[in-house]
Amino acid sequence: MSKKNKAKSQFVAVASIAAELSAVMYVAKEISLAAANAKAIAFRAGEQAKGFQPITDFINELAKETIQLVNEINEHAFSLYQMTVDDYRRVAACDAFAQVAKLAEGAPYADSLVESSNRAQQKMLTCQSNFKLHVSQLLEQLEAVMHPARAARVIAANSRIEASQAGEYLQSLQAVAESVDNAAQVIHDNVQRCKSALSIINISE
Amino acid sequence: MKMTKIYSGAYQWIMYGRDENKRSNIIDTNQYLIRTANKCLLLDPGGVELFAPMLAAVLHHAPVDQITDLFASHQDPDIISSLGLWDQALPHAKLHAPALWEGFLRHFGCESIEYVGIPDNGGQIQIENAELQIIPAHYLHSSANFHIYDPKAKILMSGDVGAALEADGSPIYVDNFDAHIEKMRFFHQRWMPSNQAKMNWIQRVRKLDIEIMAPQHGRIFKGDDVKRFLDWFEALQVGTAT
Secondary structure, X not given: OOHHHHHHHHHHHHHHHHHHHHHHHXXXXXXXXXXXXXHHHHHHHHHHHHHHHHHHXXXXXXXXXXXXXXXXXXXXXXXXXXXXXXXXXXXXXXXXXXXXXXHOOOOOOHHHHHHHHHHHHHHHHHXXXXXXXXXXXXXHHHHHHHHHHHHHHHHHHHHHHXXXXXXXXXXXXXXXXXXXXXXXXXXXXXXHHHHHHHHHHHHHO | OEEEEEEEOOOEEEEEEOOOOOOOOOOOOOEEEEEOOOOEEEEOOOOHHHHHHHHHHHOOOOOHHHEEEEEOOOOOHHHHOOHHHHHHHOOOOEEEEEHHHHHHHHHHOOOOOEEEXXXXXXXXXXXXXXXXXXXEOOOOOOOOOEEEEEOOOOEEEOOXXXXXXXXXXXXXXXXXXXXXXXXXXXXXXXXOOOHHHHHHHHHHHHOOOXXXXXXXXXXXXXXXXXXXHHHHHHHOOOOOOO
């Protein structure tokens, strides 16, 4: 892959991550709402939904944790975007300096470009190695955000069991369990797509 | 890239333009270099497409570390979209450009170069023994626009004023003013929005002693053609598009 195409892939990958993360954030907020809703239902159901009440706190905690992790990942993804811009400019400068060197052959001061050229090359390499490091860190953070999503699915399964004992509130609580389960699945899928986008950058290096 | 020395005295003015390898769908531009003993000021360095041929041409006259100052008359891409590349080639240089455009120009990339904002009333730039005046030319055509006047060389670098649209490879100097008029008319009527701004500039410039008027596009005016241009421009109604 050429340097310029690589830079383009980086832009696309980082932009995809930002889009996926904003969807994750939306879903995490939905879980938080579902938790508040479940709490209200469980409160109304009283004794019939006694087992469901602590679950609502878990759901809320998971949503909060996801929101916090996504905020951190977002900050990281933004740094990665800035690094991509930086890398794009470094690559463009190195290419342009190579072109200048060719065009300036025989010019009395052609050699004076060497310092700028070496400096640009060095900065480009530093930039690329920083980028690589940040990609690894971001992959770790994405892995971390999968944990609450997995836990949410387990909780959703437990919620269904507890809901089955809630008499007239069965349907409402099952709907809550369903929505938590769906949201966890969406988060899982979106984060997986983020990881794939990042892997494409890693492969292209 | 064609290189033409337009003044040689205590220091030099060199014009760069008519790049034969320029793509035909981008407008041709004139760049100017003021070369003193140890420093250089590059005026309207050009678009990003032009960076490599431009720097390669400058290396015929000066080493990279002596290109200490850049000037951008306004914010247009053909003037200064190469800034991000100059920024990496000349990390210790200064860019003299309209203060009003700073936040906009930085989009081209300006991390290392020092941005020296020019206030609306202009100012001065001193490059060793070259003492240059920054002449306001607002709305001609950009809302914050400046020209450079060199009283020693009697040169006015007039940005887009005096520009002409013509075929690639045209001569450097105006050789027949009357024939040149039609090449300038559309440019001035369409890109210059204000008769008031035009008159203000003309009054200012008539007070200067000018031998050479050097625009950023087209040909350079010498001697009596400078006065002919001012008379023609004064009579021209600008901002005529509806």
